[in-house]
Amino acid sequence: MNILNSIDALRAQISIWRRNGETIAFVPTMGNLHQGHLRLVEVAKTKADRVIVSIFVNPMQFGKNEDLHSYPRTLEADCQGLSDYGADVVFTPTPEMMYPRGLDVQTYVEVPILGDLHCGASRAGHFRGVSTIVCKLFNIVQPDVACFGLKDYQQLAIIRQMVIDLSMPIDIVGVQTERAEDDLALSSRNGYLTAEQRAQAPALFKILKQLRTQILAGNHNYRQLEQQAKQQLIDAGFTPDYIDISAQSDLALATNKEQKKVVLAAAWLGNTRIIDNIVIEEV
Incomplete structure (x- = not known):
């Protein structure tokens, strides 16, 4: 498994796979991985020849008083787990790489109506941040398939609508929520x-x-x-x-x-x- 932290290096690897006629599945994450994330990798491996997982704590989707700085970052353990589950590449960009001009002037993607309901009503700007980073990652990776957990049901609906609206040739796969023995959704x-x-x-x-x-x-x-x-x-x-x-x-x-x-x-x-x-x- 390769750990890549530059867009150019990732695209170079993807180009090799594409020349070989291989398909690509993508699993975007914010790290601190649990069994639910690893299940996404398992499903992704059944959908394509190669699996790319991104780990990026996306500042755009955190509100002013939310847990951006305290959000757990466990890259070494995450990479070990992903290696064990057969991921081919882990992409670990920085905020400076993803938002080189800063968040205040970053072009964004917003899915109206769907993004305003439920979590969107109480977390202003959250889904704008989600759709923007997922769109950007999709443009970098250009996967055939992308896997998302059904625990974030609204997020999955928003991503599916974004892919339809922006004519992205990506199959969005929803994966059942992984739960602890007492039925708490893993998070x-x-x-x-x-x-x-x-x-x-x-x-x-x-x-x-x-x-x-x-x-x-x-x-x-x-x-x-x-x-x-x-x-x-x-x-x-x-x-x-x-x-x-x-x-x-x-x-x-x-x-x-x-x-x-x-x-x-x-x-x-x-x-x-x-x-x-x-x-x-x-x-």
């Missing part, structure tokens, strides 16, 4: 949780599963169900950001039983923000 930020908070955290997905059961049983009073779920989160020790029963098609709030649905949620435990979702398989 790099789980490491911020205290022991007590870690014990509380699985309640979020438990509440989502209860919501799904109620909807499948025929309860279509979605706004009331959301309010009940928020109260359950509060009772479980969370500070809810949102819990929204949404249409899968456009992530707008679901309004009728015919729509295929996904329940999206974000809540705080202390200083740690946890996101999760659950898909409603039936209408």
Whole structure:
């Protein structure tokens, strides 16, 4: 496995593979990798001849009071794990390389409407940062396939829409969320949780599963169900950001039983923000 930290070196390697007729799968990450990230690499290896993983803590997607500087950086361990799972290249650019003129004058990509809902409503500019860096990485790598986790359901929807709108010939693959034995979705930020908070955290997905059961049983009073779920989160020790029963098609709030649905949620435990979702398989 090669570790490359320049765009020119990465493009040179990609050119060799392309001349050999090899296909490329791409997994963009911010590092501090866990089993969910490594599962993305496993899936990527089934989709293409070569796998490139990027590790870049993207300053554009962090808000003013968010955890950019404290976000865990574990490059050595990440590279060992990626080598063990068969990645071909790890691309480790710097902010100066990705934003040479600085963030204030950087051209950006923004997916309207989808990027304004849910997490976008409470994290201004977050999805602008996500779509911009993913677009830039796609332009550098020009992969055939890119893999993203379904835990960040809204992010995946935004990336898929960006690829359609900008006519990028990339197959976007969503990979099922990896969970701990107690059903907590794996996340790099789980490491911020205290022991007590870690014990509380699985309640979020438990509440989502209860919501799904109620909807499948025929309860279509979605706004009331959301309010009940928020109260359950509060009772479980969370500070809810949102819990929204949404249409899968456009992530707008679901309004009728015919729509295929996904329940999206974000809540705080202390200083740690946890996101999760659950898909409603039936209408």
